[in-house]
Amino acid sequence: AAGVIQSPRHLIKEKRETATLKCYPIPRHDTVYWYQQGPGQDPQFLISFYEKMQSDKGSIPDRFSAQQFSDYHSELNMSSLELGDSALYFCASSDLSGQAMTSTDTQYFGPGTRLTVL
Amino acid sequence: DAKTTQPPSMDCAEGRAANLPCNHSTISGNEYVYWYRQIHSQGPQYIIHGLKNNETNEMASLIITEDRKSSTLILPHATLRDTAVYYCIVRVNFGNEKLTFGTGTRLTIIP
Numbered sequence: 001a002a003g004v005i006q007s008p009r010h011l012i013k014e015k016r017e018t019a020t021l022k023c024y025p026i027p028r029h030d031t032v033y034w035y036q037q038g039p040g041q042d043p044q045f046l047i048s049f050y051e052k053m054q055s056d057k058g059s060i061p062d063r064f065s066a067q068q069f070s071d072y073h074s075e076l077n078m079s080s081l082e083l084g085d086s087a088l089y090f091c092a093s094s095d096l097s098g099q100a101m102t103s104t105d106t107q108y109f110g111p112g113t114r115l116t117v118l
Numbered sequence: 119d120a121k122t123t124q125p126p127s128m129d130c131a132e133g134r135a136a137n138l139p140c141n142h143s144t145i146s147g148n149e150y151v152y153w154y155r156q157i158h159s160q161g162p163q164y165i166i167h168g169l170k171n172n173e174t175n176e177m178a179s180l181i182i183t184e185d186r187k188s189s190t191l192i193l194p195h196a197t198l199r200d201t202a203v204y205y206c207i208v209r210v211n212f213g214n215e216k217l218t219f220g221t222g223t224r225l226t227i228i229p
Contacts, residue, residue: 004161031214042205043162045216055214090161096214105211106152109161 001101002027004093004110012116013081021076021113025093028100031055032074033107034066037088049074050096081117088112121145122206127224130200136193138223140206143187150211151182153191155202156222162205165191169211201227 005024013019025032031050035043045058049068060066063081068074072093078085092107102108123141130136142151152167166173166180168189173180179192193200205222209215 033216035217042219042221043156043217045218048214048216050214056216058216088159092162092217094214103164103167105214106164106167107217108164109154111161112159114159 004091004108006089006091006110006113008113009111010114010116012118014118015081015083017081017117019078019081019115021078021089021091021115023074023076023091023093023110025072025074025091026095026100026102026108029093029095029102029108030072030099031094031096032068032072033092033094034060034074034076035090035092035109037090037112038084039087043090046076078115083117086115086117088114121149121208121218122220124204124206124220124223126221127226129226129228130193130196131228132198133195136196136200136225136227138191138193138204138206138225139188140191141188142206142208145186145208146210148210149208151180151186151189152207152209152217153178153180154205154207154217154219155200155225156205157199157202162217162219163202165204167211196225196227198227198229201225 034046153165
């Protein structure tokens with residue numbers, strides 16, 4: 001079965017640079033979530049989108065923005081990168097409308113993007 | 119804050135059943151119990167979820183007490199590949215609600 005795809009898998013940036021992380025949800029999934037996991041920490045919710053509209057927001061820095069596009073993929077844009085932004089970034093997708101072959105409203109995670117800020 | 123309490127670590131012998139407990143004494147009537155696991159820096163993997171009835175799938179069984187204040191995830195025949203951090207999460211279903219991860223239980227399968 002198709003899974004959530006994230007790209008790139010690894011990214012190295014310098015301080016104050018920008019980064020864009022991409023997430024391609026499971027086909028027919030309408031909701032995307034972004035989570036951040038710092039070293040030795042548990043995943044923390046950043047932001048979510050349902051049908052291309054922001055649906056919830058967590059502790060996401062103002063330097064970060066995200067959107068969901070018409071094909072339901074999502075991008076997390078990170079600017080003025082800081083050392084503390086080094087983390088694993090996970091995207092998850094879910095199907096709220098019940099059109100996919102997965103459990104309705106259950107979140108399925110991608111493999112993550114490891115961002116290293118030097 | 120996470121609404122669940124789990125032991126920080128557990129060991130289980132390979133081939134035996136692994137029973138992972140979770141306390142969620144403040145669970146609301148419309149909240150489900152979800153279990154995920156994370157194998158060393160991989161994306162969290164969905165295992166199972168339930169509301170009040172016991173559930174079973176190809177990966178595990180979920181036993182929820184009648185008062186719904188606690189639950190147990192059972193991996194019937196643990197293998198080395200089951201070594202992971204297991205998260206018990208309570209969450210309203212149908213509402214795009216985020217997952218709030220606690221510290222989880224680090225399960226180590228012993229050969």
